[in-house]
Every structure is written in structure tokens, then in C-alpha cells.
Amino acid sequence: MATFGEGRNPIWLDNVDCQGDEASLLDCGLISVGNHDCDHNEDAGVICLNEEPDIKIRLVGGNATAGRVEMFYNNKWGTICDNGWDINDAKVVCRQLGYNDASNATKRAFFGEGTTQKIWFQDLECRGNEGSLFQCDHKGVGKHNCDHTMDAGVVCFNNSQC
Numbered sequence: 001m002a003t004f005g006e007g008r009n010p011i012w013l014d015n016v017d018c019q020g021d022e023a024s025l026l027d028c029g030l031i032s033v034g035n036h037d038c039d040h041n042e043d044a045g046v047i048c049l050n051e052e053p054d055i056k057i058r059l060v061g062g063n064a065t066a067g068r069v070e071m072f073y074n075n076k077w078g079t080i081c082d083n084g085w086d087i088n089d090a091k092v093v094c095r096q097l098g099y100n101d102a103s104n105a106t107k108r109a110f111f112g113e114g115t116t117q118k119i120w121f122q123d124l125e126c127r128g129n130e131g132s133l134f135q136c137d138h139k140g141v142g143k144h145n146c147d148h149t150m151d152a153g154v155v156c157f158n159n160s161q162c
Contacts, residue, residue: 006040014038020140055134057096059154061111066104066155068111069093071120071133073141078118080133081146082107088128089136094156096132106153113148122146 014036017029026033058077059067069080080089090102122144126136 002041002043002045004043004045007043008040010034011036011038011040011043016044055132057093057133059097059111059156060114062153062155065099065157066111066153068109068114068151068153070114070117073120076118077114078120078142079114079148079151080124081119081122081144082150082152083144083146084123084125085152088126089124089133089152090154090156091128092126092130092133092136093154097156099156100158102154102156104155106155107150109149109151109153111151111153114151115148117148118142119144119146119148119151 012033013025013030015030016025018025019028022028056072058070058072059065060070061068070077071080072078085105085107087102087105090105094100094102120141121133121138124133124136124138126133130136
């Protein structure tokens with residue numbers, strides 16, 4: 001049943017198999033564009049939410065302004081892999097923690113390994129002006145090929161500390 005009503009235009013996609021981290025429906029598994037065996041009573045629809053998950057960020061293994069980045073998501077603490085980790089990612093973390101800026105983005109578990117936690121992100125691509133890590137480009141939460149020897153960290157500061 002087409003929840004939002006039946007369409008009248010051509011059916012372009014059928015048997016679409018998305019994992020959730022694709023940038024486009026065409027990046028999902030599908031037979032081919034325009035090839036289908038369905039009717040408009042099977043038209044798909046979506047409801048989009050523009051809500052960001054409620055996450056917490058903390059620094060561990062250092063001090064109040066520096067440490068391994070840990071993120072509380074889905075009721076579990078986890079780390080961030082340092083693949084692609086750079087100063088722009090660190091700036092977003094520091095601002096989430098209430099600091100003005102970041103002076104360093106550390107790699108290779110500089111502040112120790114988070115061996116008992118999950119790894120939530122890898123290949124974050126922040127521009128540096130986002131308000132949250134979830135606003136940065138990423139490959140999906142929990143998707144990684146890292147271990148905790150690659151945990152990311154930050155060194156944050158307020159302008160008065162320059």
C-alpha cells in the first residue's frame with residue numbers, strides 16, 4: 001500500500017537495498033534504473049526527521065582541556081578513530097565541550113586506548129564550523145575498521161589561554 005498515495009509518473013527504482021550511509025538512492029543496491037516489476041500501489045515514501053541525536057562528549061586520559069575523545073551515544077561510551085582526524089574535527093569537539101578552539105588533534109591513542117568502549121566514528125570530515133560531530137560528513141555511526149590504538153584526541157583552549 002502506498003502510504004502517501006499512488007503516483008502517476010514512471011517508476012524508476014525497485015528492490016532498493018540501502019544500508020543507511022549512502023549519499024544517494026543510486027548508491028544503494030538496486031537492479032537498474034527504470035527496471036521494475038511493481039505497480040504504484042507499492043510506491044515508497046519517507047518521513048524525514050531533522051533531529052540530531054542527544055550525545056555527550058568527554059575527554060579522558062588527559063585533563064580538563066585535553067584527552068581522548070569519547071562520545072556517549074545509544075547508551076554507550078565510545079571513541080573516535082583517527083582515520084582522517086584533523087584540526088577541523090578537533091575544533092568541533094572543543095566547541096561542543098564549551099571551549100573556544102582546538103590547538104591540536106592527536107592520533108594513535110596519544111591519551112591512551114579506550115579498550116572497553118565502542119568506536120563510533122571514523123573518517124570524520126568536519127569543516128570546523130559545525131556545532132556537533134553529527135553535522136560533519138561521516139560514514140555512519142559505528143562503522144569503522146579501526147581498533148583502539150587509533151583513538152583520536154584533542155587539546156582545547158579558550159582565547160584567554162593563548
